[in-house]
Amino acid sequence: MTYWKDCELPDSCLFPDRYAILEAIHESASSSVYLAQDNTGKQKVAIKCFKPSAKGAYIREIAASFDLQHANLAGCVDTFYRTDGVACIVYEYLSGGSLANLLEGGKKLASATIFACLKDVLRALVYLHDRNCIHCDIKPQNILLRPNTEGGYEYVLADFGSVCFLREANENRNTAGTPAYIAPERIQVRGRLYFNSDLYSLGVSAFEMAMGRPLYEGSIEEINQAHLTEIPSLAMIESPALRDFIDYLLVKDPLRRLQTAALTLEFLDKVLKTDIPIEYSRKQQWHNSVPINANVKTLHCFDIAGQHFIALVYPNYIDVANTTLLHSQPIYRLFTDYPVQILNNVELAYATPSRINRLNLQTGSEYLQKEFLNNLHAWRVGSCSLVFSDAFYYFFESLDSKNSSCFRLGEYLFKSCLELVESNRFLTCDGNANNNVVLRDQFGQSLQVWRFDDPVVGLCYYQGIVLVVCINLKNAKYHSLWSFELGKTEKFLVSADDIRQVVCINGAVFWLSGTSTLMKCATDSKPQKVLAVAGEITMFAVSYEHSLVALAVKDDEKRIILNIIKIEQCHEIP
Incomplete structure (x- = not known):
């Protein structure tokens, strides 16, 4: 076998006088590449000579490369035909190899x-x-x-x-x-x-x-x-x-x-930068007050051993910072464009296209929950089970036995909500307008169906009780809240208009009524007023144990100010 370094160099008279061929540096089926000295500038160049059978390749390459001018693209400096008719392109020579x-x-x-x-x-x-x-x-x-x-x-x-x-x-x-x-x-x-x-x-x-x-x-x-x-x-x-x-x-x-x-x-x-665009300030009326970037899409907050953590969700990534410490560096940057699931008061789960990961914010330990996923759409992690879907199928997996099942469910007007319940069961939404809540077993079989007039956009489960949030198709700001006990019929709780955001977390539904009032309804209570502020709330988050709320409020200068507040007492609405 003959290697390209052993190839005989072509006769120098085939090339213009400008170039002196020094050695062969690459050989392929369509071309040969030679190191040459450019006598006009005294620099070395690489001359790519196309074999007679590859004339089309020469035309394509010279059309693409001749006027390219970028520091990270190999520069084309000349083109010519040898005296034997072979087409050549001259490139800058890069001595570092490949x-x-x-x-x-x-x-x-x-x-x-x-x-x-x-x-x-x-x-x-x-x-x-x-x-x-x-x-x-x-x-x-x-x-x-x-x-x-x-x-x-x-x-x-x-x-x-x-x-x-x-x-x-x-x-x-x-x-x-x-x-x-x-x-x-x-x-x-x-x-x-x-x-x-x-x-x-x-x-x-x-x-x-x-x-x-x-x-x-x-x-x-x-x-x-x-x-x-x-x-x-x-x-x-x-x-x-x-x-x-x-x-x-x-x-x-x-x-x-x-x-x-x-x-x-x-x-x-964003991967390479570790700075977070916030600067800390203190305001007397708030526990914590932080200006945040207007590109933040949603928030999450955590109350961990007296320290307050905030997760700022941007397109494609999430920054997690400890707001109790007076610095502006995130302690974690997570690269995901999937919704985050809050698992408990110290732990969250996040997904990338092929993986679901758990992160403990207190210890910094990360755990791979599931990998080898393809085209991940929706997912939900529980203490003993995992349910997730791709474009066509749903999968249920027991984390203890590793037994799994696969089944197909339809999605229509809205993406289906998912919520895990005990005994290897879970809740989904289906129907032509996602207006049904269905209790299913681990094989996807329907055990019970609750039917609503409007599409379901939120589910919350806690100790046998399910809270359901429906949205009115004629007025997207009008929502209704229902509850039911597994095995029993649904019960209407409240309806409200001018709702701007709904958050379901750990057995309770929180929502913005208008632009300044935060409301709450748990599985064991009637709707309650959490707090009201003078400014316009643009988004909010509530900690897992409902002890802390993060409010993004517009100030007089139209800046978005993140306010971290302890929830002391809620007031029941008569």
Whole structure:
């Protein structure tokens, strides 16, 4: 067998006088790459010579690469035809080798190195995608290393021979790529090609950097099948932030994957930053008062041994901070765009595309509840069981025996609410307008049905009693609250209009009445007034044991101020 380093160099008279060929540095089925000296600038360059059978590859690559100008893309400096008619493209020479060289021998890279590589490649992809180009062949061999002045590397995306233009993507006419790194949608019959197909390939490369091995191995058919159906374990990736970031890149469904390189780069910036945009201040009328970023979507709060924790939910991530301490650093940053479940006064559960995790805020310990999930939609964790769903099926799993079952339930106007009850049973909502609450066993069989006039948007269970929140379809601010005991009929509790937000937590329903009054109804009581404030409440959260409330209130300057308040006493509404 002849290796490319042993190949005989072509006659120098085939090349323009400007270039002196030094050595062969790569050989493939379609091209040969040579290290050369550019005599005009006295710098080294890489000359890619396309074989006569690959004229189409030359035309595609030069069309994609000739006017690219980005620090993280290999720069094309010239193109010419040799005297024997062979087409050539001249690129800047990067002396650091490739990412594949760093990974030789199953080497794992440090998380800081992986993040630096991901950031540079994402910058390159933002530039490419803005020009309506999809790279189609992201892999370690095509990520080159440019030494920098600090002793490290800049990561540079190279090889534009597989680049697909948006027109071709829409017509499904591009089949180029490397099987080990190709996105699932490209494997399917007449599979579509998307900009975020590159993001999946980047996720495969990131997995290899973190684990020191390819994501999938075997024959081409086995690798293709794995890309389509097999969910990898990420449990051995030491950095939780890196693990969760890779999880989002490796989503099988392109419609649920991170959509653009620009959004993914913004997401990565959040991963790499640990600052929280809040500054602490004190106001006499509040226990705690904190200005927060207007991008916060929802809140959660915890009262742990006299210390107050707040979870600020942003798009794609959650920052958890201890508001009792006078600093602005989050103690945890969780990367998720799924709703968080509060399990008890110190513990929460959060999901990423393939995993459900439990986090103890008091000890900092994290526990993997479930992995190998695909296309996760809804989920609920209990003390002894877990129920979750994908796009088509529901799954019930006993955490003690590990017995599981799978069944299909319909979802119509609204996503179904889930609530676990004792004895391996759970509650769901179904019906044409999700207006039925159904008690089911672990196999999904219906045990009892309660029917309501309006869609159910909230469920809360505590010691045999269920609270149900319904929304009026004609007026989204009008809600009704019902209760029932398992095995018995429903009972109307209260109806209210001008409701802005509803929170169901640990046996009670809390809601905003108007813009300034917080109300509560527990399974064992009538509706009660918790508190009223002078300003406009934009969102709120209540701790698990109902001892603490967090209110986001607009001040006179239209800033959003987070107020942490102890709940001393509720007043029953006559």
